[in-house]
Amino acid sequence: MSSKVISFRLSDAEIEALQALQSSDDESLNQTAARLLRGIIGTPTALSTTSTPVDIQVLIRREVESALFTAAGIANSERMNELVRANTAYLADDINSLERKVDERLGELSA
Missing domain, CATH: 1.10.1220 (Arc Repressor Mutant)
Structure with missing residues (x-):
């Protein structure tokens, strides 16, 4: 091969x-x-x-929060908190969709 x-x-x-x-x-x-x-x-x-499974949602949330809250000292900004919540929900939906597709693919492979 x-x-x-x-x-x-x-x-x-x-x-x-x-x-x-x-x-x-x-x-x-x-x-x-x-x-x-x-x-x-x-x-x-x-x-x-x-191997330890990786929780992608936790990883992304941690990285986004770290980047946002350390940049320009805006940790107390209510607008920034709103953006973080909105983007976290948006990413969670996409991640859940991807996880379902991966689970379906793994199920096909194991069958």
């Missing part, structure tokens, strides 16, 4: 998200990206049963 090297750049935020999805401390970012991509396209690799 032949193979090709795929290469692309990720932003700092994307790297942090990828690091959060590493299944262990000794898994490289390249291995993590390959594992996730293979899972999405339907050629899953064996996952360790000891």
Whole structure:
């Protein structure tokens, strides 16, 4: 079976998200990206049963709050709090939709 090297750049935020999805401390970012991509396209690799599931909603909420509340000292702004709540709800809906699709795909693969 032949193979090709795929290469692309990720932003700092994307790297942090990828690091959060590493299944262990000794898994490289390249291995993590390959594992996730293979899972999405339907050629899953064996996952360790000891890996900790990542709650994407918690990760995104933490990163967004950190970025917003440290930038320009606007932690007490009611308008900013409204924006955080609105965007958190928006992201939660999209994340829930993605999680359903992933669960459906995993169900198809295991059948």
